[in-house]
Amino acid sequence: MGAPQEPDGDDGQHIRVEIPAEESVLQVADVFSLLGDPARVRILTALLNERMRVRDLAATVGSSESAVSHALRLLRAHHVVRVHRVGREAHYELHDAHVRALLQLALDHVTHANPIHVLGESDH
Amino acid sequence: MGAPQEPDGDDGQHIRVEIPAEESVLQVADVFSLLGDPARVRILTALLNERMRVRDLAATVGSSESAVSHALRLLRAHHVVRVHRVGREAHYELHDAHVRALLQLALDHVTHANPIHVLGESDH
DNA sequence: CTAACATCTGAATACCTGTTCATATGAATA
DNA sequence: TATTCATATGAACAGGTATTCAGATGTTAG
Secondary structure, three states: OOOOOOOOOOOOOOOOOOOOHHHHHHHHHHHHHHOOHHHHHHHHHHHHHHOOHHHHHHHHOOOOOOHHHHHHHHHHHHOOEEEEEHHHHHHHEEEEEEHHHHHHHHHHHHHHOOOOOOOOOOOO | OOOOOOOOOOOOOOOOOOOOOOOHHHHHHHHHHHHHOHHHHHHHHHOOOOOOEEEHHHHOOOOOOOHHHHHHHHHHHHOOOOEEEEEEEEEEEOHHHHHHHHHHHHHHHOOOOOOOOOOOOOOO
């Protein structure tokens, strides 16, 4: 044991942080972006438990059916939800385990009010 | 056309999904929204390991110092990062365990290439 | 067939957001 | 003090986005 040996000659404080590949960064930001809208959070939260029809989703989350349909279209394009058509109805289900995990984790954090920090220092 | 007014009881179909409180929904969407930008993802990823100066952050993530400063200001306002000033330098560190967990989970999912689905936009 | 129904869609609108540019602040240095 | 350095900031502009409205599909019932 001794001084930390740097493989390529790092003397002191240099900047070596591995930013993931561009594609990974974009994918991560993309998923988070989908979850960054209250309306979609409500929709996906509703879909956490059971599959639902557009109509019922709209009633549950309190948005218009058109707005919900647009949101579902976006989520569908990103393979986050999946649709099963039954006659003239459309049953949607959450179909992305990663999104499910992220959403559940975030909801857990918020609702359980984990006291990691509540009030921060003032700045602006 | 008078729609049958239902007090709140479920008669036929039971659409009983518990959407979290409005405040929780907004908080969740807010956090995800912060993570929904590639530039901020890069910055926070860099900060996952070590605290860094604005200058080095900019060089690492490949954005201008001004853009990074603006991003850090936003993250600071949301108590995601914390600044420690040393002379004329500003050392930033990730200061939100929830954000850290979410980011690490998302990066893990993406980089480990869990074959739930890949990429592809074919929905119209 | 026609009518009611469930969902989807495109266009328009209003809002939000991230970057750049120029400049300001404040601290170290000469 | 004057200058250089590190960071912060505001205004402005460009691009993105979520909602609404009106109408289009496609489906079932009468």
